[in-house]
Amino acid sequence: MFRLRLVPDNTNIQFMRGRHAGLIVSAFLSIASVVLFFYPGLNYGIDFRGGIVIEARTPQAADFASLRHTLGQLNLGQVALQEFGSPQDVLIRLERQPGDDAAQQVAADKVRATLAQELPGTTVRRVEAVGASVSGELFFNGMLALGLALLAMLVYIWFRFEWQFGFGAIVTLLLDVTKVVGFYAITGMQFNLTAIAAILTIMGYSTNDKVVVYDRMRENLRIYKKMPLRELIDRSINETLNRTLGTSMSTLLSILPLAFFGGEALQDFGIVLIFGIFLATSSSIFIAAPILLFLGENRLRRNAPTENAAPAANPTP
Amino acid sequence: MLYFPRWKIFLIVAICVLGTILTLPNFFSRETLSALPSWYAHNRVNLGLDLRGGSHLLLEVDMGAVIRDRVEGLVDSARTQLRNDNVGYTAINPGDRGITVQLRDPAQADTAVRALRQLANTIGGGPLGGGQPDLEVNASGGAVTARLSEIALRERATQAIEQSIEIVRRRIDETGVNEPTIARQGADRILVQLPGVEDPDRVKRLLGTTAKMTFRLVDMNADPSAGRAPPGTDILPSSESGRAQTAYVIRKKVEVDGANLTNATAGSNPQTGEWVVNFEFDSIGARRFADVTRANVGRPFAIVLDNKVISAPVIREPITGGRGQISGNFTAADANDLAVLLRAGALPAPLKVIEERTVGPDLGADSIRAGLMSVGIGFVLVCAYMIAAYGLFGAFACFALLVNTVLTLAALSLLQATLTLPGIAGVLLSLGLAVDANILINERIREETKKGRGVFGSVEAGFSRAYSTIVDANLTTAIKMAILFVLGTGAIKGFAVTITFGILISLFTATVLVRLMMVSWLRKTRPAALPV
Numbered sequence: 001m002f003r004l005r006l007v008p009d010n011t012n013i014q015f016m017r018g019r020h021a022g023l024i025v026s027a028f029l030s031i032a033s034v035v036l037f038f039y040p041g042l043n044y045g046i047d048f049r050g051g052i053v054i055e056a057r058t059p060q061a062a063d064f065a066s067l068r069h070t071l072g073q074l075n076l077g078q079v080a081l082q083e084f085g086s087p088q089d090v091l092i093r094l095e096r097q098p099g100d101d102a103a104q105q106v107a108a109d110k111v112r113a114t115l116a117q118e119l120p121g122t123t124v125r126r127v128e129a130v131g132a133s134v135s136g137e138l139f140f141n142g143m144l145a146l147g148l149a150l151l152a153m154l155v156y157i158w159f160r161f162e163w164q165f166g167f168g169a170i171v172t173l174l175l176d177v178t179k180v181v182g183f184y185a186i187t188g189m190q191f192n193l194t195a196i197a198a199i200l201t202i203m204g205y206s207t208n209d210k211v212v213v214y215d216r217m218r219e220n221l222r223i224y225k226k227m228p229l230r231e232l233i234d235r236s237i238n239e240t241l242n243r244t245l246g247t248s249m250s251t252l253l254s255i256l257p258l259a260f261f262g263g264e265a266l267q268d269f270g271i272v273l274i275f276g277i278f279l280a281t282s283s284s285i286f287i288a289a290p291i292l293l294f295l296g297e298n299r300l301r302r303n304a305p306t307e308n309a310a311p312a313a314n315p316t317p
Numbered sequence: 318m319l320y321f322p323r324w325k326i327f328l329i330v331a332i333c334v335l336g337t338i339l340t341l342p343n344f345f346s347r348e349t350l351s352a353l354p355s356w357y358a359h360n361r362v363n364l365g366l367d368l369r370g371g372s373h374l375l376l377e378v379d380m381g382a383v384i385r386d387r388v389e390g391l392v393d394s395a396r397t398q399l400r401n402d403n404v405g406y407t408a409i410n411p412g413d414r415g416i417t418v419q420l421r422d423p424a425q426a427d428t429a430v431r432a433l434r435q436l437a438n439t440i441g442g443g444p445l446g447g448g449q450p451d452l453e454v455n456a457s458g459g460a461v462t463a464r465l466s467e468i469a470l471r472e473r474a475t476q477a478i479e480q481s482i483e484i485v486r487r488r489i490d491e492t493g494v495n496e497p498t499i500a501r502q503g504a505d506r507i508l509v510q511l512p513g514v515e516d517p518d519r520v521k522r523l524l525g526t527t528a529k530m531t532f533r534l535v536d537m538n539a540d541p542s543a544g545r546a547p548p549g550t551d552i553l554p555s556s557e558s559g560r561a562q563t564a565y566v567i568r569k570k571v572e573v574d575g576a577n578l579t580n581a582t583a584g585s586n587p588q589t590g591e592w593v594v595n596f597e598f599d600s601i602g603a604r605r606f607a608d609v610t611r612a613n614v615g616r617p618f619a620i621v622l623d624n625k626v627i628s629a630p631v632i633r634e635p636i637t638g639g640r641g642q643i644s645g646n647f648t649a650a651d652a653n654d655l656a657v658l659l660r661a662g663a664l665p666a667p668l669k670v671i672e673e674r675t676v677g678p679d680l681g682a683d684s685i686r687a688g689l690m691s692v693g694i695g696f697v698l699v700c701a702y703m704i705a706a707y708g709l710f711g712a713f714a715c716f717a718l719l720v721n722t723v724l725t726l727a728a729l730s731l732l733q734a735t736l737t738l739p740g741i742a743g744v745l746l747s748l749g750l751a752v753d754a755n756i757l758i759n760e761r762i763r764e765e766t767k768k769g770r771g772v773f774g775s776v777e778a779g780f781s782r783a784y785s786t787i788v789d790a791n792l793t794t795a796i797k798m799a800i801l802f803v804l805g806t807g808a809i810k811g812f813a814v815t816i817t818f819g820i821l822i823s824l825f826t827a828t829v830l831v832r833l834m835m836v837s838w839l840r841k842t843r844p845a846a847l848p849v
Contacts, residue, residue, distance in 0.1 A: 003849075004705035009767075055680065101377070101671035105521065108673065112516075124516075125680040131671040134375060138806065145804040152796045160789065193809045197739060200801050201746065201816075204794035208750075211789045212757070239764070246706060246756040247749075253698035254749030257691035258742055263684055265367075266742050273746070 006245040022286030033182020045192030050096035050135035059121035061087035101131025142196040168291035202276030339727035365737035370678030372517035415464035426456040487661035528658035530575030539566040556625040577602025581659035583652035592652040603639025611635035688741035714755035717826040740811030747819025754827035
């Protein structure tokens with residue numbers, strides 16, 4: 001009977017051999033991400049920076065040069081044009097207009113009127129205009145959400161596991177989140193409310209993955225009382241490898257259509273989640289587990305004699 | 318673990334059937350739905366504005382103006398009150414939150430304090446009294462100050478926002494938008510959602526007008542171009558820029574207030590063919606209007622809207638019927654809008670649009686199509702993987718996934734939660750996350766089988782061992798989504814809603830339902846080996 005196995009059943013990879021490499025690469029990438037966060041920084045979307053986005057569909061393929069010229073004459077600051085989906089679909093982005101919140105409205109109405117006048121037949125499919133006070137609050141709430149989510153995870157894992165596990169999970173989560181932010185910085189994708197949702201989803205997914213691997217380690221700690229921790233961690237990872245990769249696969253497959261058909265708002269979201277799935281899967285193996293190994297070498301064995309006995313034989317539960 | 322009493326089986330099947338029944342209305346056309354008997358579920362999933370098309374506006378009430386209004390009123394009434402009580406003063410200065418009266422004779426401070434205290438309104442308290450005055454009056458040297466208290470400011474703000482919501486609702490109802498949502502948000506904001514509105518221009522114009530209308534006399538002796546208004550008057554511009562006379566000197570005293578209007582309709586003047594607005598006063602307004610027009614025949618009478626003079630016709634004869642007509646070179650649309658504004662009443666303070674998100678209906682339809690296609694493809698991909706990896710048990714998981722999606726739709730319909738475009742992404746993502754439970758269980762069953770357990774023993778151990786991990790894993794995501802739901806706004810909330818539903822329901826479908834299917838299959842076929 002054919003069964004698709006992502007890895008053969010009796011895989012026994014010694015992941016902990018790569019523990020130093022894993023941690024160093026991860027730390028390097030995260031530091032690079034933090035640097036990228038400050039310079040050049042993120043491409044904040046209109047949710048967080050304010051401004052105007054208009055999605056228009058022109059009757060023929062849009063003439064970007066003349067469109068840029070026409071809109072440039074309105075004196076509304078920098079106008080960014082982007083083809084989206086088809087050559088007829090144009091995304092017009094305006095910087096936040098100086099002045100109060102109402103100034104955004106005035107500018108958006110101007111662009112609408114100009115489009116109607118200069119390019120008859122153009123339909124405005126979407127308009128978003130966000131003023132400074134609203135974008136400031138959205139940004140604050142977004143950051144608050146990220147902070148609370150980290151805190152909630154800390155508390156949750158604290159209750160659920162020994163502190164070594166909690167520490168490992170949180171450090172890994174921080175490393176993951178910074179890399180996602182770095183991903184936004186490198187790709188120049190719009191960082192907006194959807195990005196916050198993406199980061200929260202990746203955090204949830206990553207923790208979920210760690211919980212499964214940690215659960216198995218804890219179980220094995222009870223079964224193989226004398227096995228060296230390093231071997232035990234490798235064994236636990238290998239045992240859950242098919243599950244870890246299987247869930248990554250199923251989640252990846254479910255997200256894939258989003259990256260292809262998601263439209264302006266969700267395409268980026270899909271791509272970031274795909275990146276996040278790879279990230280979370282690899283960090284369970286190469287980050288969360290080694291941290292535990294470093295922290296727990298002599299502490300995670302309670303009711304076992306300390307001398308290093310030979311690995312226990314296959315137990316019979 | 319493997320034994321299901323009959324009532325449990327019945328309950329599980331009943332939940333699935335009920336979910337299907339609740340979901341079906343979403344796939345009926347409107348006609349079919351209205352033809353259904355009344356006991357049948359009629360609730361459909363509420364589509365967000367980003368899917369059905371429409372306009373989302375966030376308005377802010379200018380609270381500064383509300384307080385300024387009250388302070389100005391205070392200046393006027395203080396003047397009258399002090400004059401009645403024979404208190405001499407050199408000046409009454411309006412401040413941020415109150416007024417300062419400079420007394421001519423500091424010895425009169427006590428009298429002045431008493432006089433100003435009378436101006437306070439009582440706020441709070443019940444029918445037995447117990448409220449407190451909204452003014453704090455204090456004397457220091459030759460000056461007496463009256464300040465609005467903290468509670469008074471809050472009370473004012475609450476009043477202003479509630480009144481604004483009412484007026485906004487009336488104005489929007491007049492435009493004929495279907496099923497608008499108008500709700501207070503925070504201390505000074507109003508959220509307006511207008512399904513199906515593609516160009517919210519007219520609504521924004523209507524809401525952006527305060528529509529405070531007053532009828533005031535024109536000061537004929539002053540020259541509007543002089544640049545300085547004589548005491549007790551304002552220089553106000555004409556509402557039309559093209560007019561020969563672009564400014565008027567208008568007396569401050571309001572002769573008749575627009576609040577006394579009972580009706581206003583747009584019409585055309587049969588003689589000139591011009592568009593006009595006809596209005597009617599209530600009894601108080603009619604009496605005042607009659608008195609003023611009787612006393613001022615031959616003089617111009619200005620109709621002022623939001624500090625702009627619409628027109629200033631000369632009174633030809635006393636108007637006693639309580640009816641009148643405003644003409645001001647209107648187009649049909651202008652006249653209609655003005656009539657709407659006058660009927661709905663004036664806003665207590667100006668409103669500003671601080672956020673707009675508008676989606677055209679065709680973009681919404683495109684999004685729905687793309688969303689459905691994505692969910693369909695995602696479902697097929699996940700199922701293909703599950704069956705390839707776990708065979709029959711994978712197929713069980715797929716069936717459970719289908720039930721999960723149906724039940725999620727049912728929950729959305731039942732609770733009238735809003736499905737948004739990010740919400741569809743949530744449905745999609747929960748497809749992947751929901752089968753995680755089945756992957757955990759199936760992997761566990763495989764392991765147990767390899768350890769040499771029997772068929773039933775492996776399944777039993779697989780479920781019981783995987784269960785705590787499943788709950789743990791799903792809880793972490795659910796916590797994140799609860800945070801997102803509380804702190805997120807608009808469409809992104811929909812993402813949190815669908816994922817949370819998907820995950821919670823998966824705890825039922827991926828474990829209980831799948832277990833029932835597996836156990837029934839085991840009992841029926843009694844296989845020698847498991848197909849995982």
